[in-house]
Amino acid sequence: MEYDFNRIEQKWQDRWREWQTYKVEEDTSKPKFYVLDMFPYPSGAGLHVGHPLGYIASDIYARYKRHKGFNVLHPMGYDSFGLPAEQYAIQTGQHPAITTENNINRYREQLDKIGFSFDWSRELRTSEPNYYKWTQWIFKQLFNSYYCNIDNKALPISELVEELERNGNALVQSPCDEDTPLFTAEEWKALSEAEQQAILLKYRLTFLSETWVNWCEGLGTVLANDEVKDGRSERGNFPVEQKLMKQWSMRITAYAERLLEGLEQVEWNDSIKEIQRNWIGKSEGASLRFSVENSSEQIEVFTTRLDTIYGVTFMVLAPEHELVNSITTASQKEEVESYCQQAALKSERDRQSDVKSVTGAFTGAYAIHPFTNEKIPIWIGDYVLASYGTGAVMAVPCGDQRDWNFANKFGIEIKNIFKDTDISEGANEDKAAIIDNSDFLSGLTAQEAIQQAILAIEKKEIGKGKTNYRLRDAIFSRQRYWGEPFPVYYENDIPRLTNDESCVELPEVDKYLPTEEGEPPLARAKKEDWNVFQGDRMEHNTMPGWAGSSWYFLRYMDPQNDTEFVSKEKADYWGQVDLYIGGAEHAVGHLLYSRFWTKFLYDRGFIAFDEPFKKMINQGMILGRSNFVYRIKDSNTFISLDKRKDYKTSRMHVDIELVDKDVLDIEAFKKWREEYKEAEFILNDEGKYICGFEVEKMSKSKYNVQTPDDLVEKFGADTLRMYEMFLGPLEQFKPWDTKGINGVHNFLRKFWRLAHDENNQIHLSDDEPTKAELKSLHKAIKKVTEDIDRKAFNTVVSNLMIAVNELNDLKCNKRYILKDLIVLIAPYAPHFAEELWEKLGHTESVTLANWPKFDEQHLKEDAFTYPISFNGKMRFTLELSADLSKEDIEKEVMAFEKTKQYMEGKNPKRIIIVPKKIVNIVL
């Protein structure tokens, strides 16, 4: 074999390991560049061809940056805590650590075969104590911090304590639990230590509290909001219900505004930014209290349309609202209670899916309109969510469609407060309408009226301008085994941090299931099973999957550090991740949490930047190409795609291994399954069985999975790398089709032959290159450099092909040309490039070679071929000297024979000439 890729790839993978080619150290003499792939979870299924797509792109970029003289950090590791290994442990009793280890080894083996330039000496595993020790350490820092809205940053909790001793909490401006009481310094000092701890817990950035959580019975744990999709768990698709539980949370809401602002600083694609903006869900408006008639109670509402205050004709409380019981009148009690019961029975999912039907009940109570003093009926309705705002709304049926629907259904008055606007068929939600029938707001636009109304409620002291966020605090505990233990123990039910500096390690347990009492699996561990045990008991929850992945990019900078999570010096050197590549599925989970932790660590002075990922690219999914066979109903006869129209057939997936170019290998198919042994076939006119096809997600059940291993075996890693890039733009979703891989493989062989003779011996010429050869080379240098810079990884391959095709036509085997071309291809086909580079006589790795310099002069042309258009239609081309002036071009064109032919004897109205671009003659 002329290009013996199997031998070459093995040889260079061994040598890279031996030479430690990709090991990287901090080096202040060079500019740094940090290229990172999203942390993979090592699943048991291994990699399919879709997984390495992003890794290949980042690897190419990392290699390119090294050639350009950057000191490149390009690490890889494993987010190795997680549910699948634990589910497997529950089923089989095998410790999740063993499953995880096996899966990692398989992953590593597959990754190594593709020839990545990872610095494996920096490998991380979140499930290793020397890693999660520092995850626990960050948790401790969060526990020991509160957020100060005056300084707009996180501060040590000790500073809060000092303030509480000085002035109580009257002057403290900090996000805290809603039930935090107001107290003086004296009152604070009078509290017991335990009581003080309970108060401080209400301010800490990570805190324990009784909250409504997403409980997933199927997984036996609570889930964060981003882990729930349509009322079901994202992993496993189990139903999720609301449950009141005591849980650890992260006060991410304190960072809502900064998380929003920070999006302006990063180069991410707009759709991900938009998803985060929606998730944070900022809305500006006002909070306002309504008095309740014959009651001391007040109902607080949040509204973004305070301008429509005069249009309020009723109020609606969520069924779970705490005032429902106390304000409902005796005569309405029965109706309200039965409504609330019905609402409680409905799952979150049902309530969300059943948006169309309007339901509610009247409480019998009335609120007082703060400006008109009119009585407004108070209703309850499940279209108002307890979890957003205050769980109550002031209903303005003329200006809000939901309120309109509700009023319409229950026959409540719909007051029109918009000038020249018809609201008989629906509400007017257009902010452009002028306010009318609204006393001091009449005649104003929405914007002006909102401002005036806020001033008015502030003056009356019944409300104020307020910004609301949809973002909720993130639940941080999981009732699972395979996760980070908390560095927390309990004493008299007060949670305290372990004062031991060492890591609280995951104890051994007899089973990976909850206890009889429903306690998490860690409750099974006896005192002596813990390496650290303090107080009455240790925390039994573990941390969620996103704990370890929220800061891993920092640990890569200093993975072996035993005294710090990362040294300041190294964090300052490597800084932000310059290029982050991964899927878009982490938009509101990982990508939001790591931004949160980064900002926190920045606030507390541990790192010098507050956004983790400067630029991000989200690679699109590679879809599978499935094949189908068609069985005639109630028979064992299969019919070719093109003949099936005359029969009733059922379509079935067939393994793509049994199909070549949509033609079925009938013998192989018969052997595939016992039941097809005797199958009959109706072939098409050419005697072939043609299969149908469809593009869909790769999955085992569709028999369309393509693993990289087979392809590496058959074509080599370099071909696979190039082909995955050649498929199309990185960010696009695209179907996988192995048909095209031959083209890329042939290209590498063609390149190989350029440098070898018929006997496969290296054969190079030391002659001076010709003008044409230099032109081909420099055209390639220019295009390849520009395209990699703008991350257009697909067109780079095309341009290398063009260069090789041209040099092949020129029969160019000049050392001078090929040495640069080898460096150009090195990021894409590193083994191939190393082998040729060595054959050229180099003793060092091609990765140390400088990127070729582009020289404009080789592309200079004496002539330019002008497209000559008439009325915008291109008719012919004309080669003219490149340095002609506009006037000369016009003269030449007009004098040309063919021009006259197209002029049809007319005089041109206009002649447009763009030098080195186009000539257009307007008739």
Place this chain on the structure above:
RNA sequence: GCCCAGGUGGUGGAAUUGGUAGACACGUUGGACUUAAAAUCCAAUGGACAGUAAUGUCCGUGCGGGUUCAAGUCCCGCCCUGGGUACCA
């Protein structure tokens, strides 16, 4: 419903700032080499029409308008596909 991507040959895609639409590949067809096959090499390949041919004409980037000397690219309106989100007051 709302928000964000995207829609170009038989297929994947290219065209970076408005300037020769379809680069580069795959596939298909024909040819060379070969006892044969594979591999390799060469040629053709958006569609329609006219011509023996060289060649020429028309149509053509989801649809309908518009701006411009010139539109895949810009503007307006719509259709379709994919993703996100959904009673958020």
